[in-house]
Amino acid sequence: MQAHLVRCFGALPGKGNPALVVEGGPDAPEARQAFARGQPYPACVFLDAGPGSNWVADYYYPHARSPLCLHATLAAAQVLFARAGQAPQEIGLRTAMRGQALRLRREGDEYFVVLQAQAVPAVPVDTALAAWLLDQPGLMLARAPVLASVGSPKLLIEVPERALLHALQPPLARIVDWGRAHGVNGCYVLCRTGEDGYEGRNFNHLDPAMEDRATGVAAGALAAQLGRTITVHQGAALGQPCLIRSRIDGAAILVGGRAEAVLGD
Secondary structure (H helix, E strand, O other), X not given: OEEEEEEEOEOOOOOOEEEEXXXXXXXXXXXXXXXXXXXXXXXXXXXXXXXXXXXXXEEEOOOOEEOOOHHHHHHHHHHHHHHHOOOOOEEEEEEOOOOOEEEEEEEOOEEEEEEOOOOOOOOOOOHHHHHXXXXXXXXXXXXXXXXXXXXXXXXXXXXXXXXXXXXXXXXXXXXXXXXXHHOOOOEEEEEEOXXXXXXXXXXXXXXXXXXXXOOHHHHHHHHHHHOOOEEEEEOHHHOOOEEEEEEEEOOEEEEEEEEEEOOOO
C-alpha cells in the first residue's frame, strides 16, 4: 500500500485541507472505512485502476463513505499529474459509488476538476429547517436555503453576517442524521463578502475538530446554483486558510485551486 498526503485549496503555500490518497489499499468498503476512521485526516480517497486510462476514486470520511469529495479529488490530481509528467492535458476519473465521470486538469500550479450540475433529492427546505439544523431559533437568512449538487448534494444556507457564520456551533449529530435520512451531504453555511466572493463553513462531520478547511463540492454546488464564477474562502479561523475557485465554462463547472504534496508522507 502506498499513501500520499496532499494539502488542497491552500490560499498560501503550506496551507490547505489535507487528504490522503491511497493506492494498493484494502478492497472491501468496510476495510476502507476502518482505515479512514483511523487516520487524522478529514478525507481519504482510494485509487483503483479503471477501464482504459481512467481511474476509479472511492471516497471516505472518518464516519462515512461519500459519493464525491473534491478536495480529495484535487489531491488525487496532484498525485496523478506528478507521476504523468508534462504530457497529459487531462486525466479521466470515475467515482466508485455513482460512476460519475470527472476530468482532471492542471493549469500552472493549480488543479481543476471538471463537473456537471447534478440532480438533488426532492426534499423540501426552508428557513425553519435551516434554523432547526443550526440550532438558531429566529434565524434570519440572506436568501432562502437551497439544495444544489455537483455530485454530493449540499444544503446551502446563506447568512447575512460573517460574525454569525463564525459563531455557529450547530448540533452535528442532528445535521448528519438529517442528511443520511434525505441523501444530503450536510450543510454549507456561507456569507457573501463581495460581488463574486463568499466565505463558508461546512458541517457534515460528527467531530467538531474535523470541520472542513475547504469544501470543493459546496463551492461547485454554489456556482452551479448561482450560474456564475465565484471564489470561496474557508478555513482561516481553523488555521488553514483556503481559497476555492469555481468557474462556469459552458455547461461545465470547474472547481480547483492549489494542491501540494506533503513531503515525507
